[in-house]
Amino acid sequence: MNTNQKTRIAIAGIGGIGGYIGGKLAYHYQNSENVEILFISRGETKKAIDQQGLTLHSGDQTYNCVPSVNSDDPVLIGQIDALIICTKSYSTTSILKEYARCLQPNAVIITTQNTVNGQASLADLLPKGISLLEGCIFIASNILQAGIIEHKPGPTKLFFGTNNLASKQGEAFEKLLQEAGIDTTFTQNIQEILWKKFLFVSPIAIVSALTQLTFSQILENEIHVTRFIQLTSELIQLAQVKHIPLDENAINNNVELLRKFNPTVKSSFQLDLAKGNLSEIDSLISYVLTEAATHALKLPYYETAFIELCLKYPHINAQIDPL
Numbered sequence: 001m002n003t004n005q006k007t008r009i010a011i012a013g014i015g016g017i018g019g020y021i022g023g024k025l026a027y028h029y030q031n032s033e034n035v036e037i038l039f040i041s042r043g044e045t046k047k048a049i050d051q052q053g054l055t056l057h058s059g060d061q062t063y064n065c066v067p068s069v070n071s072d073d074p075v076l077i078g079q080i081d082a083l084i085i086c087t088k089s090y091s092t093t094s095i096l097k098e099y100a101r102c103l104q105p106n107a108v109i110i111t112t113q114n115t116v117n118g119q120a121s122l123a124d125l126l127p128k129g130i131s132l133l134e135g136c137i138f139i140a141s142n143i144l145q146a147g148i149i150e151h152k153p154g155p156t157k158l159f160f161g162t163n164n165l166a167s168k169q170g171e172a173f174e175k176l177l178q179e180a181g182i183d184t185t186f187t188q189n190i191q192e193i194l195w196k197k198f199l200f201v202s203p204i205a206i207v208s209a210l211t212q213l214t215f216s217q218i219l220e221n222e223i224h225v226t227r228f229i230q231l232t233s234e235l236i237q238l239a240q241v242k243h244i245p246l247d248e249n250a251i252n253n254n255v256e257l258l259r260k261f262n263p264t265v266k267s268s269f270q271l272d273l274a275k276g277n278l279s280e281i282d283s284l285i286s287y288v289l290t291e292a293a294t295h296a297l298k299l300p301y302y303e304t305a306f307i308e309l310c311l312k313y314p315h316i317n318a319q320i321d322p323l
């Protein structure tokens with residue numbers, strides 16, 4: 001972090017997550033002498049933010065959030081100290097390729113996708129000296145329309161960090177995010193937290209997309225809850241062969257977490273599929289099947305669910321063949 005100039009933080013992708021994180025940051029630091037918040041947005045979103053700022057509805061509060069720069073041009077973004085990537089998982093590499101030139105020496109990249117293999121998939125693209133601090137966020141926050149975001153009350157917690165490495169920058173950005181009112185923890189044990197989130201989000205993404213029900217409607221139906229638990233159990237088997245330490249109450253914790261979300265919440269995966277959008281099927285599901293195959297592990301509930309998803313959503317963009 002450059003101590004003589006403002007710390008410049010760019011948020012890439014101003015949708016549900018970028019709109020929450022970027023919105024809270026831009027709102028808090030709008031007149032700051034030390035911190036500058038930049039949005040990397042494009043198309044309709046960029047146009048809406050240029051015209052009226054970003055509107056963030058969070059619980060019963062509404063924030064009008066104006067970044068110092070709102071652009072899809074790396075030249076206008078300029079040099080930055082941190083890049084928080086809030087696009088879908090299938091866009092992270094293109095963001096990194098395009099905006100790597102903006103990263104100051106010693107800059108950090110923070111990710112927020114529902115993935116457990118960010119290091120492996122992004123490592124080759126990292127410029128020298130740049131730290132990738134993988135992260136994940138427990139939240140439900142979605143686009144109402146371009147430039148207007150709704151964050152639903154309920155779990156709201158950002159984690160990012162390293163595996164067994166101290167990071168002064170990590171600690172400094174934790175503080176900057178906390179000061180903007182974002183519940184954030186920098187951890188030196190990120191792999192375990194990424195898996196905890198993945199263990200929840202991959203099974204619930206499947207069940208919610210196959211049923212198109214809200215989280216509370218899923219909880220009311222024993223068949224759907226059983227399926228959620230069966231998928232979670234298979235994912236635990238994968239975590240075990242990969243030697244990922246997990247809480248012994250992982251299944252109960254998952255069901256409890258589902259209860260904590262606002263009753264009206266739907267997963268981002270189910271919303272994307274319902275709208276006919278591209279989906280994160282590769283990072284949420286194909287990844288599990290591919291890794292299981294590598295370890296000669298059979299995951300029949302995952303295999304069946306994958307086929308059902310491909311049949312239900314013919315536009316689905318999976319990289320592996322369902323048959």
Ligand SMILES: NC(=O)C1=CN([C@@H]2O[C@H](COP(=O)(O)OP(=O)(O)OC[C@H]3O[C@@H](n4cnc5c(N)ncnc54)[C@H](OP(=O)(O)O)[C@@H]3O)[C@@H](O)[C@H]2O)C=CC1
Nearest residue numbers: 013014015016017041042086087088089113114140141268
């Ligand atoms: N929504 C949620 O509640 C949660 C989501 N997550 C995870 O967070 C990540 C983000 O999800 P979410 O916020 O829902 O996604 P959204 O689709 O709401 O937002 C992604 C945004 O990124 C933009 N974008 C993509 N590529 C670029 C680019 N090159 N330049 C500028 N903008 C770009 C998209 O713009 P465009 O429309 O033009 O493509 C879109 O506005 C996902 O991995 C998701 O799984 C995690 C927890 C909860």
Ligand SMILES: CC(C)(CO)C(=O)C(=O)O
Nearest residue numbers: 137138139140201267268
């Ligand atoms: C399930 C949920 C809402 C939990 O944060 C999520 O991560 C998503 O929909 O992508």
